Amino acid sequence: xxxxxxxxxxxxTVHFKTSTRKLNFVNNIxxxxxxxxxxxxxSCYGYEQPTTPQIxxxxxxxxxxxxxxxxxPFTSASFPSILGSIYFNMYEQKHFPExxxxxxxxxxxxxxxxxxxxxxxxxxxxxxxxxxxxxxxVDWLISYPSPSTGQTSETSTEGLQIKRYLRNRFKSHDRAYxxxxxxxxxxxxxxxxPYKMLRNYVSFxxxxxxxxxxxxxxxxxxxxxxxxxxWLDSRTSEQPFFMWxxxxxxxxxxxxxxxxxxxxxxxxxxxxxxxxxxRALNTSDExxxxxxxxxxxxxxGTVRQVDTAVxxxxxxxxxxxxxxxxxxxxxxxxxxxxxxxxxxxxxxxLHSELIxxxxxxxxxxxxxxxxxxxxxxxxxxxxxLNLVGASVPDEYLGxxxxxxxxxxxxxxxxxxxxxxxxxxxxxxxxxxRNEAFxxxxxxxxxxxxxxDRNVDPHEQHDISDERPxxxxxxxxxxxxxxxxxxxxxxxIDEKSEDVSPDIKxxxxxxxxx
Numbered sequence: 330x331x332x333x334x335x336x337x338x339x340x341x342t343v344h345f346k347t348s349t350r351k352l353n354f355v356n357n358i359x360x361x362x363x364x365x366x367x368x369x370x371x372s373c374y375g376y377e378q379p380t381t382p383q384i385x386x387x388x389x390x391x392x393x394x395x396x397x398x399x400x401x402p403f404t405s406a407s408f409p410s411i412l413g414s415i416y417f418n419m420y421e422q423k424h425f426p427e428x429x430x431x432x433x434x435x436x437x438x439x440x441x442x443x444x445x446x447x448x449x450x451x452x453x454x455x456x457x458x459x460x461x462x463x464x465x466x467v468d469w470l471i472s473y474p475s476p477s478t479g480q481t482s483e484t485s486t487e488g489l490q491i492k493r494y495l496r497n498r499f500k501s502h503d504r505a506y507x508x509x510x511x512x513x514x515x516x517x518x519x520x521x522x523p524y525k526m527l528r529n530y531v532s533f534x535x536x537x538x539x540x541x542x543x544x545x546x547x548x549x550x551x552x553x554x555x556x557x558x559x560w561l562d563s564r565t566s567e568q569p570f571f572m573w574x575x576x577x578x579x580x581x582x583x584x585x586x587x588x589x590x591x592x593x594x595x596x597x598x599x600x601x602x603x604x605x606x607x608r609a610l611n612t613s614d615e616x617x618x619x620x621x622x623x624x625x626x627x628x629x630g631t632v633r634q635v636d637t638a639v640x641x642x643x644x645x646x647x648x649x650x651x652x653x654x655x656x657x658x659x660x661x662x663x664x665x666x667x668x669x670x671x672x673x674x675x676x677x678x679l680h681s682e683l684i685x686x687x688x689x690x691x692x693x694x695x696x697x698x699x700x701x702x703x704x705x706x707x708x709x710x711x712x713x714l715n716l717v718g719a720s721v722p723d724e725y726l727g728x729x730x731x732x733x734x735x736x737x738x739x740x741x742x743x744x745x746x747x748x749x750x751x752x753x754x755x756x757x758x759x760x761x762r763n764e765a766f767x768x769x770x771x772x773x774x775x776x777x778x779x780x781d782r783n784v785d786p787h788e789q790h791d792i793s794d795e796r797p798x799x800x801x802x803x804x805x806x807x808x809x810x811x812x813x814x815x816x817x818x819x820x821i822d823e824k825s826e827d828v829s830p831d832i833k834x835x836x837x838x839x840x841x842x
């Protein structure tokens with residue numbers, strides 16, 4: 330039957346389906362992904378600052394994977410692995426392919442009620458079809474009716490609001506609408522852009538966080554958790570649920586609330602100091618260099634900000650009696666760079682600061698252990714489905730680690746992990762990681778480097794000349810991977826790649842081209 334929930338952009342309306350299939354299992358799944366969170370800045374992963382005391386407790390009562398690797402260095406390259414257990418280079422477009430199966434669709438087919446909450450990252454929002462399979466999808470990029478209250482929240486970009494007005498005004502005159510739309514786009518940059526820049530400066534100096542300079546301002550983790558809690562309280566269904574939250578606080582601009590800086594023993598950075606540091610970060614890698622200490626402290630503050638919100642959600646699950654039959658999974662799509670290899674934010678490099686991510690699973694009968702064998706985000710979707718006895722789509726490529734989550738003695742697949750940048754434009758890089766080594770090959774220049782993570786965990790010293798045997802072995806894995814993604818292409822309708830200027834602007838505001 331159709332859900333009462335509607336997600337409206339003004340240009341189209343998406344209706345979601347709710348399954349009524351009866352289940353034999355009752356475990357809920359709460360998946361939290363944090364944009365730009367690298368493992369080395371999470372305190373239970375050995376960071377010297379107490380950035381994640383709440384998450385540390387969740388990890389201490391569950392399973393912590395110490396060697397979890399992302400399959401791509403930025404959101405659009407990583408999330409196909411997280412939510413679809415496929416590689417980005419199997420289709421090379423931002424839209425998730427309709428022919429593949431999102432994790433939300435797999436849980437929906439198993440009879441789960443599904444909700445997604447996206448803190449205004451277009452790469453994983455409605456614009457690129459990541460809302461598929463969700464009974465409710467809250468995307469802070471657009472105007473949406475709250476799943477809990479039904480009231481519409483005006484969070485859309487100015488451009489979408491204008492297009493909505495034009496569509497309503499000329500709804501029976503397609504040609505007139507098209508002329509009006511083109512006229513709007515001609516004045517969009519010269520008129521709206523200066524206004525938005527002024528608005529963003531006002532937002533920043535008011536302390537609206539995070540990403541006050543994006544369009545719209547990304548909601549904080551606390552706001553996303555508020556919406557998740559309201560949805561939990563509004564539920565009347567007895568179905569188990571799959572809830573996915575994507576949080577944006579550690580994404581630049583780094584602008585945590587002052588309380589989270591003082592909790593780390595840092596002085597509160599003034600608005601002007603924050604402005605100068607973040608503007609330098611957005612200017613160039615070298616411009617950011619003199620501000621690096623400030624930027625690192627601000628980044629730590631955003632991690633602590635996420636930790637507080639995640640701890641609150643975990644407590645609310647417990648208060649509602651849901652923690653005994655709910656799995657909470659905490660991870661990240663990729664890390665962040667602070668000049669460890671000459672770059673900042675998240676570029677197309679494949680070093681540990683971008684590829685090493687946290688993965689923590691807490692839930693019923695999950696032992697309090699750590700796992701040192703390498704796993705990858707590609708494994709997440711099949712593992713979660715197997716964890717609750719749901720069917721796994723045939724096209725999922727990752728390994729199933731559900732047995733290890735319940736039994737510390739169970740073996741964890743230690744197959745080499747492959748990460749990759751987009752192949753388009755002949756700029757492909759491929760990394761291969763096994764239990765000890767990281768190998769990175771540049772497909773354009775044929776440059777090859779090798780690192781021994783046992784003695785060089787941050788991958789600073791190339792030993793490729795010393796270990797040609799390992800280079801040859803891991804290069805065969807890289808070659809096989811490239812052949813695999815090339816031979817197993819997923820076709821996408823080209824017209825789906827046409828996105829609005831507003832989404833393009835939001836991507837630019839967040840630092841994406």
